[in-house]
Amino acid sequence: MEKERKCVPELFRKVSVPTFEDLRSLILRRFPEPVTLPKSVKKRGMVKELIRIERIYNITDDRLARLAETLPEPKELGPFYRELLSISGITNYEEALERLMVMRRIIKSLYLRYKARIKASFDAAESRKLSREFVGRVISVLRRNRWVLNGLKEASVTISGMPCISEEEPTVVEAGTPQVGKSSLVRALSTAKPEVSPFPFTTKTIILGHVYIDEYLRIQLIDTPGILDRPIEELNPIEKKALAALKHLPNAVLFVIDPRRGAYYSLDKQLKLLKSVKELIGDNVPFVIAINKVDISKPDEVARAEAMVSEVCPTCPVIKVSALTGEGLDDLLKTLRRVLGI
Ligand SMILES: Nc1nc2c(ncn2[C@@H]2O[C@H](COP(=O)(O)OP(=O)(O)OP(=O)(O)O)[C@@H](O)[C@H]2O)c(=O)[nH]1
Ligand SMILES: [Mg+2]
Structure with missing residues (x-):
């Protein structure tokens, strides 16, 4: 990079x-x-x-x-x-x-x-x-x-209007369709407090938060606007910004999924996006998948999501979390550190 x-x-x-x-x-x-x-x-x-x-x-x-x-x-x-x-x-x-x-x-x-x-x-x-x-x-x-x-x-x-993203610090960029809880995760994990709402396309720009590991080490965690899987020509300028960040900034990608049947965008659509984003970024940048909202998901919804993710990305670590209750966040952080090598 x-x-x-x-x-x-x-x-x-x-x-x-x-x-x-x-x-x-x-x-x-x-x-x-x-x-x-x-x-x-x-x-x-x-x-x-x-x-x-x-x-x-x-x-x-x-x-x-x-x-x-x-x-x-x-x-x-x-x-x-x-x-x-x-x-x-x-x-x-x-x-x-x-x-x-x-x-x-x-x-x-x-x-x-x-x-x-x-x-x-x-x-x-x-x-x-x-x-x-x-x-x-x-x-x-x-x-x-x-x-x-x-x-x-x-x-x-x-x-x-963009934050100053440092070139020295490890950078994780989030991705996912609208409403899966990307901003909620950034709020729960980092210093940034982006807006969270029950409406799609709440996040309109790239937001930088810091996750402090210790006094000397922190991860830059970047919240992005939700994107839909469609041809590049059809993306709106906000989605294009999110893709630009994903293409050029990450040392690791955190792909967030809402596994519920009632999710704003179906699991099928979410996984199609995962596939496209992986193709866009290539194999050099590791992906970590967060299955979010486990506090309100049924066990079979979570299991189905896990199975479908492993088809699209057999080697991606998958962590079950809740941005709301904090469940699984320690595990998520450990996994991010492992793939970043820090
Ligand atoms: N129960 C529950 N609700 C959640 C969780 N994470 C997010 N939500 C809710 O899901 C909705 C969307 O959350 P956001 O964090 O704004 O989602 P986003 O992916 O940033 O959405 P966009 O910015 O539109 O792409 C909000 O109403 C959140 O309160 C979770 O772990 N559990
Ligand atoms: Mg958001």
Whole structure:
């Protein structure tokens, strides 16, 4: 697993990305603002328009330059963050940075061209027409690159809201369909207290908790949004984030199952997801299966779940637990430590 060097979410928290709509309304607000000139100035109509287009050029270039300067360097981004960017439409970060430079260059050359044309204009009316045309063209350059600005905005909001996951500490990522009790387990085992509710898709982002083994050793336990087994194209952005975490972060996966016949998603569906997640992650990362909610499950439901799990993953350790009563949690922790080798 490739690891990140710095806390990438912290880097993104320092970035302020203007969307295309932000920039357009800023430009349209600032353009008509009055220009005051000393009485002595000649060719007042032309000079006013020159000042107007310079103002718009400076504002636009300043926002784009600040964005380009504050975005993290490509080398800071590991595969997890690259995938989050790509979920927001930035499939190639280097290319997006390059687009920002190109936009600045095009807008600068438009500015210089229109400055010269306004200087050479016949009268105030022509100057005014040219300066309006300049603004229209700047906005259209920004519009053509909307995907860069808006994609970076969306990605930076997502990434800034992520926890700092350390590259040195062992990491367990949870997985499972909605409502199986992933967040409840994170609450019971770790320092994090994610929201728990009887409604599916309660967890919407990646949450980091720490499980303290002793003074010097802790496990990072990551709660993820519930996912359904369906083609990647059909997953919503929240599920895609969960899959990105599963693909890139874990040293071990904790797959949580609700064995009851009345479970929100049938056991069949849960095991199909287990199979898909195993295929996605490959054989290098160990899986531990927690059969949760044993406090309210019937013995035959638990036995059926155990049998079905062993078909999908014959080598996976299976632990029966209850996040609610705490039953089996010591055993679960021991098993996680064993597979992590700590
Ligand atoms: N009786 C019992 N109820 C549980 C247990 N674990 C979770 N629940 C309940 O199951 C429901 C779902 O729990 P969550 O922890 O929110 O489930 P989740 O997997 O995080 O759900 P999503 O965030 O929607 O994916 C809640 O009403 C919990 O109180 C358990 O061990 N026993
Ligand atoms: Mg949850």
